[in-house]
Amino acid sequence: MTFVIGHKNPDTDSICSAIGYAAFKRADTGEEYEARRAGELNPETQFVLDHFGLQAPELLESAAGQELILVDHNEKEQAVDGLTEGHINEILDHHKVGDIQTPDPIYFLIRPVGCTGTIVYDHFKKAGLVPEKDVAGALCSAILSDTLAFRSPTCTPADKEAAEALAKLAGIEDIQEYAKAMLKAGSNMGDKTDEEIFNLDYKKFTAGSTTYGVGQVTSVDADELKVLKERMTGYMNNNLEKQGVDMLFFMLTDVLDESSELICAGEGAEKAASEAFTSAEADRMYLKGVVSRKKQIIPQLTEVLPR
Amino acid sequence: MTFVIGHKNPDTDSICSAIGYAAFKRADTGEEYEARRAGELNPETQFVLDHFGLQAPELLESAAGQELILVDHNEKEQAVDGLTEGHINEILDHHKVGDIQTPDPIYFLIRPVGCTGTIVYDHFKKAGLVPEKDVAGALCSAILSDTLAFRSPTCTPADKEAAEALAKLAGIEDIQEYAKAMLKAGSNMGDKTDEEIFNLDYKKFTAGSTTYGVGQVTSVDADELKVLKERMTGYMNNNLEKQGVDMLFFMLTDVLDESSELICAGEGAEKAASEAFTSAEADRMYLKGVVSRKKQIIPQLTEVLPR
Numbered sequence: 001m002t003f004v005i006g007h008k009n010p011d012t013d014s015i016c017s018a019i020g021y022a023a024f025k026r027a028d029t030g031e032e033y034e035a036r037r038a039g040e041l042n043p044e045t046q047f048v049l050d051h052f053g054l055q056a057p058e059l060l061e062s063a064a065g066q067e068l069i070l071v072d073h074n075e076k077e078q079a080v081d082g083l084t085e086g087h088i089n090e091i092l093d094h095h096k097v098g099d100i101q102t103p104d105p106i107y108f109l110i111r112p113v114g115c116t117g118t119i120v121y122d123h124f125k126k127a128g129l130v131p132e133k134d135v136a137g138a139l140c141s142a143i144l145s146d147t148l149a150f151r152s153p154t155c156t157p158a159d160k161e162a163a164e165a166l167a168k169l170a171g172i173e174d175i176q177e178y179a180k181a182m183l184k185a186g187s188n189m190g191d192k193t194d195e196e197i198f199n200l201d202y203k204k205f206t207a208g209s210t211t212y213g214v215g216q217v218t219s220v221d222a223d224e225l226k227v228l229k230e231r232m233t234g235y236m237n238n239n240l241e242k243q244g245v246d247m248l249f250f251m252l253t254d255v256l257d258e259s260s261e262l263i264c265a266g267e268g269a270e271k272a273a274s275e276a277f278t279s280a281e282a283d284r285m286y287l288k289g290v291v292s293r294k295k296q297i298i299p300q301l302t303e304v305l306p307r
Numbered sequence: 308m309t310f311v312i313g314h315k316n317p318d319t320d321s322i323c324s325a326i327g328y329a330a331f332k333r334a335d336t337g338e339e340y341e342a343r344r345a346g347e348l349n350p351e352t353q354f355v356l357d358h359f360g361l362q363a364p365e366l367l368e369s370a371a372g373q374e375l376i377l378v379d380h381n382e383k384e385q386a387v388d389g390l391t392e393g394h395i396n397e398i399l400d401h402h403k404v405g406d407i408q409t410p411d412p413i414y415f416l417i418r419p420v421g422c423t424g425t426i427v428y429d430h431f432k433k434a435g436l437v438p439e440k441d442v443a444g445a446l447c448s449a450i451l452s453d454t455l456a457f458r459s460p461t462c463t464p465a466d467k468e469a470a471e472a473l474a475k476l477a478g479i480e481d482i483q484e485y486a487k488a489m490l491k492a493g494s495n496m497g498d499k500t501d502e503e504i505f506n507l508d509y510k511k512f513t514a515g516s517t518t519y520g521v522g523q524v525t526s527v528d529a530d531e532l533k534v535l536k537e538r539m540t541g542y543m544n545n546n547l548e549k550q551g552v553d554m555l556f557f558m559l560t561d562v563l564d565e566s567s568e569l570i571c572a573g574e575g576a577e578k579a580a581s582e583a584f585t586s587a588e589a590d591r592m593y594l595k596g597v598v599s600r601k602k603q604i605i606p607q608l609t610e611v612l613p614r
Contacts, residue, residue, distance in 0.1 A: 091404075093412075095412055096408070096410060096411050096412050096413075097398075097407060097413065097415055098408060099406075099408060100404060101403070101405060102403050103403060103605075103606040103610060104403050104419070104601075104602065104605075105400075105401055105404075105417060105419040105420075105601065105602075106404065106417065106419055107417065108404055108416070108417035110412060110413065110414065110415035110416075111412075111414055112411070112412040112413055112414060113412075126433075294411075294412065295411065295412075298410075298411075299411045302410045303410060
């Protein structure tokens with residue numbers, strides 16, 4: 001049995017690409033593949049699974065001794081615990097080339113597209129296979145989530161094409177309508193604690209000798225983002241040590257305004273941010289047009305952080 | 308202009324895949340791509356280029372400031388100088404996942420096949436394109452070289468299929484006949500110095516904190532290999548420091564016997580070799596069935612070397 005698994009603090013792409021690629025591998029090879037998750041589901045992903053009547057993948061506590069396929073990540077810091085004692089069979093991703101090494105050649109594919117779901121769908125297509133309705137719905141949702149319904153600069157024509165084909169298979173009549181409901185379910189902070197909100201979509205990165213974490217919330221409600229800014233600033237200043245990184249960053253992303261405000265904590269973080277984002281307004285890190293952590297935050301930070 | 312380039316001490320795959328992928332990218336995009344080389348041609352590759360009337364790619368002294376596509380490697384130690392000051396656009400390889408990181412997502416494909424040439428041909432095929440006769444000959448030669456004419460355990464059905472299709476396009480009537488002539492040209496040590504022979508097919512690797520280098524000669528002449536063993540043993544013991552690695556290994560590969568003898572130099576090298584290859588005969592490291600550095604030497608050494 002081989003487990004297909006996304007990153008820790010899984011987002012909709014990490015869960016749905018795992019479900020989709022496991023389904024593809026089963027159909028393509030007739031062998032045993034199952035999706036697993038490396039953490040708790042966020043409310044957006046729960047909405048997607050409920051909507052399409054899918055079971056949540058089981059939690060994988062440790063990768064030790066397991067046969068694995070990694071989707072939607074290729075950095076050790078983001079991977080399920082015990083990775084070095086597991087065996088990586090394949091990696092499918094759409095992020096920058098990270099720090100995972102293997103003892104022998106494996107199938108490793110990164111494509112610079114908006115979503116791993118797009119790459120998974122391409123595997124179905126090239127093999128002449130068609131995903132089931134529920135799997136198609138999950139993959140379509142992953143693309144809409146990662147690209148903020150085609151608004152993110154990470155979105156490519158391949159993503160849009162895949163999402164539209166998958167929507168047809170999944171019986172989604174109005175993509176934008178569905179995306180709005182899904183994104184709204186995701187930004188419903190309800191009675192969550194500061195820590196829960198901070199961890200909703202949080203990832204760790206390494207740039208040379210510097211480790212740092214970047215969280216993000218997306219919302220369609222500017223007032224909610226103001227409240228969240230206060231809460232996250234407080235949380236980050238008090239919990240830097242607990243997160244075990246040198247610096248913390250957090251993106252408060254306004255989907256409708258297509259902008260983000262960046263807040264940070266840790267020695268050197270503010271300096272790095274102001275070096276990386278020189279166009280930001282002086283008093284606050286308001287970044288017009290910035291909604292993508294992967295494309296508009298990580299490369300810029302990586303460039304200026306001490307190696 | 309984007310340069311397509313293989314590893315240092317280029318072998319036939321590194322040169323021919325660069326030529327082939329540059330031709331593919333030109334045909335596929337209509338934009339400017341050219342092959343470059345990261346070192347001197349070996350006699351086998353020279354034979355191939357002469358046979359198909361191809362120009363040798365120009366030498367690239369430094370990658371600084373250049374747009375690059377890497378083929379046939381994904382380790383910094385093996386790459387052209389100045390890599391960190393260049394911009395990597397794509398990586399196409401068939402080796403283990405190495406240590407190259409990028410600031411943003413790129414097209415990065417590793418497939419566990421015998422030769423990068425096979426992956427390059429697959430790009431032509433999937434795009435509905437056909438390589439020119441000379442390019443097909445170069446790609447076919449790369450596959451025959453890397454798989455020792457289908458004898459190596461790294462050889463997959465995809466390699467054989469690609470080589471046979473390419474041979475037809477290139478007008479190679481008898482694949483095994485052609486491969487024999489090519490491999491013979493490659494193992495013609497003529498009046499080469501010890502250093503030249505050692506560097507014919509030499510690569511550096513990193514395993515945690517240990518750096519090591521592994522060279523290889525392949526020959527169809529067992530007596531020649533005996534002479535080479537003496538010469539290489541002497542060279543390695545005298546030039547460990549010059550190579551700038553902790554340990555040196557060298558494979559004397561007998562193509563017809565399908566075996567290799569492994570010699571080594573440097574503190575801990577003998578211990579590592581005997582731990583990694585427990586089936587070897589006690590008095591000499593004779594490894595029956597071992598012809599592939601990538602599949603039968605590197606993973607085994609990586610496993611036992613101090614991290």
